[in-house]
Amino acid sequence: MKTKIEKLNNQGEGICYINNKITFIKNTLPNEIIEIKNLKQYSKYNIASLKRIIDKSPLRIESPCPYFNECGGCDLQQLNYNDTLNFKVNKIKELFYKYAHINDLKIEVVKNKNDFYYRNKIVLKIINGKIGYFKSRTQEIVEIKKCIIAKKSINKIISHIKCLNIMNGEITIRSNYKDQIIINIKSKDEINFNLLKNIKNIIGIVLNDKLVYGHDFFLEQIDNYLFKVSYNSFFQVNNFTNEKIFEILKELLSNNQKVLDLYCGVGTLSIVASKLDNEVYGIEINENAIENAKYNNIINNSNVNFTNGNVSDIINKLNIQFDCIIVDPPRGGLNKKTIDYLSLLKARNIIYISCNPLTLSRDISVLKNNYDIIKYYLIDTFSYTNHIESIVLLKFKQID
Numbered sequence: 358m359k360t361k362i363e364k365l366n367n368q369g370e371g372i373c374y375i376n377n378k379i380t381f382i383k384n385t386l387p388n389e390i391i392e393i394k395n396l397k398q399y400s401k402y403n404i405a406s407l408k409r410i411i412d413k414s415p416l417r418i419e420s421p422c423p424y425f426n427e428c429g430g431c432d433l434q435q436l437n438y439n440d441t442l443n444f445k446v447n448k449i450k451e452l453f454y455k456y457a458h459i460n461d462l463k464i465e466v467v468k469n470k471n472d473f474y475y476r477n478k479i480v481l482k483i484i485n486g487k488i489g490y491f492k493s494r495t496q497e498i499v500e501i502k503k504c505i506i507a508k509k510s511i512n513k514i515i516s517h518i519k520c521l522n523i524m525n526g527e528i529t530i531r532s533n534y535k536d537q538i539i540i541n542i543k544s545k546d547e548i549n550f551n552l553l554k555n556i557k558n559i560i561g562i563v564l565n566d567k568l569v570y571g572h573d574f575f576l577e578q579i580d581n582y583l584f585k586v587s588y589n590s591f592f593q594v595n596n597f598t599n600e601k602i603f604e605i606l607k608e609l610l611s612n613n614q615k616v617l618d619l620y621c622g623v624g625t626l627s628i629v630a631s632k633l634d635n636e637v638y639g640i641e642i643n644e645n646a647i648e649n650a651k652y653n654n655i656i657n658n659s660n661v662n663f664t665n666g667n668v669s670d671i672i673n674k675l676n677i678q679f680d681c682i683i684v685d686p687p688r689g690g691l692n693k694k695t696i697d698y699l700s701l702l703k704a705r706n707i708i709y710i711s712c713n714p715l716t717l718s719r720d721i722s723v724l725k726n727n728y729d730i731i732k733y734y735l736i737d738t739f740s741y742t743n744h745i746e747s748i749v750l751l752k753f754k755q756i757d
């Protein structure tokens with residue numbers, strides 16, 4: 358069937374209408390005339406795959422990934438790098454206009470250094486012995502032998518995973534600045550992981566949350582800081598842009614202030630803030646991550662007060678007048694209780710770091726009652742995917 362793509366949605370999929378229903382087609386561009394295959398019709402929308410391009414967009418480039426047409430891991434490899442950034446700028450502007458009614462956003466773009474081979478962590482799914490990523494909008498596996506957005510050290514491991522003969526499960530592969538590898542396997546199958554022990558660079562294997570070989574953590578280095586990171590602690594997936602986040606944070610923070618770092622993970626941002634002679638408090642729910650943060654406080658000679666717990670349970674018990682609050686929540690953003698308390702705390706500045714511009718724009722639609730947006734940085738942490746890291750500096754309205 359032949360059709361014309363009208364525009365891209367926020368996930369980078371082409372949109373057209375088939376049988377009067379919105380239809381999503383990966384690896385397409387506006388105004389392209391294409392032939393589709395595998396049309397699947399659902400009650401509110403259809404999805405289809407690209408079979409052939411009849412009339413190409415001038416923006417189209419050949420994707421360097423053999424799996425791109427099907428794989429749900431990346432969304433924008435049909436565009437050159439600068440055009441992917443234009444897509445992301447427009448996506449943020451559209452979301453802020455729609456959800457926060459802000460239409461004059463000035464966005465500073467921070468590019469990735471290596472637009473491929475950048476990710477320090479991947480999660481592979483295994484179903485019926487097939488290993489790979491999910492196909493877009495499905496739970497069908499696209500089998501892969503390599504992933505060009507993952508670090509080369511991770512790619513060297515992918516081919517060995519097949520030897521484990523896992524039928525169903527999930528494998529997370531993480532690589533640090535020395536290319537050391539930690540593997541975290543979740544599966545109910547009998548697994549002979551001894552095969553992995555002899556592979557160079559693998560320093561730890563965790564099976565169903567139990568350490569079965571080596572270490573369940575490694576050290577990661579960003580700038581001059583070292584961080585202990587446990588197998589299940591959060592860490593930014595792109596070391597180059599993580600360093601850029603540190604640089605921007607240093608620019609946005611002042612010295613000798615009281616700083617609260619909510620959702621602090623292994624303590625990265627708290628430690629950077631503490632090094633500027635600030636009195637810093639960090640809060641994190643994951644027990645391994647907060648144990649890492651306390652260790653990282655010692656090895657980096659910083660002086661942060663770390664607390665383990667749920668931000669929304671702790672935030673109303675803090676009896677401190679903070680000058681600056683850093684928030685870096687998961688994709689779901691802030692809940693109502695946390696936003697309400699943030700407004701009551703009346704910190705001069707909020708630095709909102711987000712990996713999801715949709716929830717960011719929703720939260721800012723509330724925070725903007727008391728705060729103005731002073732700076733917006735788009736950090737290209739997730740090149741060639743539709744995902745975006747943002748840093749937004751907010752300033753309390755009643756203070757000059």
Ligand SMILES: C[S@@+](CC[C@H](N)C(=O)[O-])C[C@H]1O[C@@H](n2cnc3c(N)ncnc32)[C@H](O)[C@@H]1O
Pocket residue numbers: 590591592593619620621622623624625626640641642643646666667668669685686687
């Ligand atoms: C996006 S990460 C940010 C981590 C850190 N700022 C960094 O840059 O490495 C979000 C963190 O919030 C933590 N988290 C999730 N829900 C939480 C909650 N309700 N209270 C406290 N921490 C939470 C997660 O465990 C994760 O470490």
